[in-house]
Amino acid sequence: PKIIVDNEKYNEFIKELKDWEDWLSYHLYKEIDFSGEIKTVKPFFKKEIAGKNSKLRFKGFLLTFINGFFNITRFEDPVYAVIPPFIQQRFNFVPGDKIEFLARLFIDKGRLVLKRLRRIEIDEKGDGFLWTTDAVRVVKVTGKIHTTQDEKCLICPMGCLIDVEEIGKDGKIKLYRRLFCLEGHEDPYTCGVPALLVLEKEQCAKDLALSL
Numbered sequence: 001p002k003i004i005v006d007n008e009k010y011n012e013f014i015k016e017l018k019d020w021e022d023w024l025s026y027h028l029y030k031e032i033d034f035s036g037e038i039k040t041v042k043p044f045f046k047k048e049i050a051g052k053n054s055k056l057r058f059k060g061f062l063l064t065f066i067n068g069f070f071n072i073t074r075f076e077d078p079v080y081a082v083i084p085p086f087i088q089q090r091f092n093f094v095p096g097d098k099i100e101f102l103a104r105l106f107i108d109k110g111r112l113v114l115k116r117l118r119r120i121e122i123d124e125k126g127d128g129f130l131w132t133t134d135a136v137r138v139v140k141v142t143g144k145i146h147t148t149q150d151e152k153c154l155i156c157p158m159g160c161l162i163d164v165e166e167i168g169k170d171g172k173i174k175l176y177r178r179l180f181c182l183e184g185h186e187d188p189y190t191c192g193v194p195a196l197l198v199l200e201k202e203q204c205a206k207d208l209a210l211s212l
Contacts, residue, residue: 034070037126058137059082096128129157
């Protein structure tokens with residue numbers, strides 16, 4: 001089937017695409033102001049595989065933002081920020097925090113990623129779950145890696161993607177991602193965490209309605 005788009009909409013799309021490419025090419029690898037509300041805070045792991053040997057490394061924490069601002073330009077798609085453990089120990093970031101900072105902009109497998117954060121300011125504190133380095137040491141041992149990436153696990157606060165670097169017998173490196181369950185569930189399909197989150201949200205909505 002063919003999708004028919006009139007010339008006006010097509011030209012508008014091409015212009016928006018060109019504007020985006022120009023913006024990205026100008027800001028990529030450069031330092032930029034960013035502000036937004038943290039949606040999730042999760043440990044950031046990398047797994048290295050060489051033959052029968054493998055090692056899971058803790059690289060820091062991954063912050064996710066939605067509807068953030070680059071300078072004064074609003075960006076509705078998810079934006080990620082990678083921070084080292086000492087930054088998390090200092091600021092204790094949790095979901096709901098509204099922060100602003102300077103960082104360098106990178107692209108990683110199609111994702112906009114901010115690194116080397118500095119001049120960090122917290123405008124408003126949230127009340128989400130606080131990840132500490134001690135807690136990460138525990139889940140690094142008890143967590144489970146899955147080959148499937150179930151949608152409910154990807155949106156679950158206890159599910160995250162880890163980067164995998166596998167060196168083959170021919171010396172070639174394969175890069176891919178795997179789902180890592182921070183709760184340590186063996187089977188994603190029998191996990192009740194996402195269902196509990198839905199029930200909690202429904203109960204919060206009911207409580208809010210009763211209070212009005």
